[in-house]
């Protein structure tokens with residue numbers, strides 16, 4: 332029987348590119364590499380316009396004591412500009428723009444790890460992972476070295492998150508099929524780092540080829556098991572994964588390590604392996620290019636910083652006009668206003684969606700008290716009550732109903748017959764609760 336969690340929803344899968352092998356996108360003529368590619372302190376640019384760079388050269392870094400990791404050049408060429416712009420998330424980001432010379436020259440610093448991983452401790456492995464600029468590639472972009480250090484000696488179970496439960500996205504599916512040795516190499520390295528004696532590779536049951544492949548690869552391995560998960564959204568959410576596999580529940584504000592677990596995405600594991608094998612930092616990633624507007628949906632290995640428009644062009648362009656460009660999945664992804672928005676380390680997919688697909692937004696939002704949002708919420712919240720508190724401008728009430736425990740999965744809004752934009756109301760509540768907390772901290776510091 333497949334493992335699962337309580338609540339959640341069944342969404343149309345639209346896995347249009349699941350049979351498309353990973354293709355290598357040739358270097359674009361120009362990349363724009365953001366300094367905000369991880370949770371924590373943004374990287375500070377350490378090159379100047381006019382500098383010559385090679386693949387793997389550090390172009391931005393973060394002080395050692397801060398949370399964050401370096402950013403590397405993903406093509407060889409010349410730094411054309413250092414620029415800042417406002418992005419869809421509402422913040423200003425700094426970019427290093429590199430004009431590619433098309434030569435694909437590697438930086439001298441890109442070298443295989445010289446020693447044996449068996450002799451390396453958590454600090455050593457985390458150091459290599461930090462230098463390679465590896466962040467979680469499934470979406471959250473938490474620096475992987477920091478996750479290793481926080482879980483070292485505390486995690487009895489390492490979980491490889493291969494759920495890929497959002498519609499359209501197939502990049503991890505293809506990584507499991509085509510880079511299975513790298514994924515497992517990374518899992519073993521991370522198990523050594525955190526001291527975990529056991530690992531589960533958790534795959535949803537809508538990916539039978541990946542389950543078969545990983546089961547074959549792990550046939551003689553007594554420490555790593557493949558676990559088959561029920562296809563249900565949001566199966567890839569860390570709390571749901573832990574509950575489904577161990578029955579352990581995480582209270583609000585707790586981390587996976589508090590339940591004895593640490594979770595890494597499949598592509599992140601492969602990136603860790605590659606950092607040790609040949610010293611390659613995180614300068615390329617596999618991106619699913621899909622949506623009802625794309626002529627040939629594909630999975631592409633692309634340099635970080637490649638504009639979304641170049642990926643669409645490689646996929647044959649559009650069969651109809653896209654009304655929305657989304658980085659990530661349609662449930663939790665971020666809509667972009669710029670067709671040239673660049674790929675980041677956590678861009679698992681770029682979707683081009685038409686008005687026809689998106690449907691008309693409803694002008695009226697009326698709760699009919701059906702209770703469906705409560706039944707679907709995997710965090711067991713009462714989403715309608717939180718939304719109604721926000722509508723009344725009662726942010727304290729929204730907090731009392733547990734707004735901060737919401738993981739913003741969108742299950743509540745998805746099936747709401749009253750067309751209430753529940754998640755938007757909850758996001759508003761969370762932002763206002765955070766701002767209020769920051770204001771209180773700052774006035775306490777001023778006293």
Ligand code: SF4
Nearest residue numbers: 698699702704747749
């Ligand atoms: S699903 Fe929509 S209509 Fe039903 S209780 Fe929740 S908010 Fe109200």
Ligand code: SF4
Nearest residue numbers: 708737738740741743
């Ligand atoms: S309230 Fe939050 S966690 Fe619950 S279904 Fe809605 S978005 Fe998901």
